[in-house]
Amino acid sequence: MSRPRLALFDLDNTLLAGDSDYAWAQHLIDAGVVDGDEYNARNDWFFERYKDGTLDIQEFLAFQLAPLARHPRADLEAWHRDFMARRILPIISGPARELIRRHADDLSAIVTATNRFITAPIARELGVAHLLATDIEEIDGRFTGKPRGMPNFREGKIHRVDEWLAERGTKLADYESWFYSDSHNDLPLLERVTHPVAVDPDAKLRKKAQERGWPVISLRDPT
Helix, strand or coil, X not given: CCCCEEEEECHHHHHECCCHHHXXXXXXXXXXXXCHHHHHHHHHHHHHHHHHCCCCHHHHHHHHHHHHHHCCXXXXXXXXXXXXXXXXXXXXXXXXXXXXXXXXXXXXXXXXXXEHHHHHHHHHXXXXXXXXXXXXXXXXXXXXXXXXXXXXXXXXXHHHHHHHHHHCCCCHHHCEEEEEECCHHHHHHHCCCCEEEEECCCHHHHHHHHHHCCCEECCCCCC
């Protein structure tokens, strides 16, 4: 008897041809919500740490979540609607949507380190019902600027997937599973699934995929 199928997707630079975390910061700068010079320099610095594998996730979240705590929810939602139209829809490719459709009959989830406020509307746009993201603490409907629970990053992704599946009465080993990612930061979860797939991978992940014989694909729209 065949096992049920599970498809897990990283979001930034995988399903998206760009990074929603980074793009959100740029959107806030362009909207005049944060100081451009200072915020841009810090945003670039954290992005480089992510790429080279030295990111302190707690330090980054303190930086990234701070603007959410300074503004009313209605303002944040309005900025996010504009963000979706201007910055996210243009970086969702046809091949990414087609990959999601190929797993339409499977249990599917986006598994991303980016926080839930940024990513929940993106998951809805992509038609993926389940989202495992870094959660944000809220009090009386306002964000506090602090993460809630374990950040969904590196080994944290394994923890969150295991927790989510346990709530469903299952475990990862029960499934024939796929995980699609671009980043070497996702190697812990890639090494746990049945079918790890490198998507437009960074240099470190490409090398590892070649060594392990993992598929390497591209979701970038050729047009």
